[in-house]
Amino acid sequence: MSDENQIHVPPSFTALYSDARQRLSVPMAELRARYELCEDLAQQLVDHSQQVHHDLGVSQDEVLARSYAGLCSADSGFSGAEAGWVVRRLAEVLGWPWDDAVLGG
Template sequence: MSDDYQIFIPPSFHALFVDGRGRLAVPLSEFRARYELCEDMAQMLVDHSQAVHHDQGVAEEIILRRTRAGLGTAESGFSEAEAGWIVTRLAELLGWPALDAT
């Protein structure tokens, strides 16, 4: 049986879903779906984040922190780890410095 999935999932995202032995802790289909959802969210936040930064003059770090806080709520549907990954990916897409891990 062939696996025709062609989307590259970065190791940084893979690390969110592995157990102590390095094996996926969720089914492969769920892992892939969560990656696509998180990547899509990061991509969708780019234009809004740029607009807030340029139109309202809000600092990059504040935008990222507010985004992280919003994604970190239970209502967002993302885990804490996914929220952190999305914001890191968003910073990467925008060419902004990533938030400190603290």
């Protein structure tokens, strides 16, 4: 079994690429690659987010909202759904409360 097949993609991420019948809209290899990219980004944003919150006094909600806005920009390379997933994952890793209002909903 290759290392690629040992990557566990959580259902929350798989749902971004699934249709109403739970069929993937992309090949599994692409799903794994996108998941790894999004998970890595969420992990990389942890230290920066903590610094902005603590050093600059920006509220947790605002840090998350700013991160989401940046990831939603056209040149970020992330879809809106991926941006939302990354920010939710970031909040989870940081242990910060999550509010879907950050996503404009």
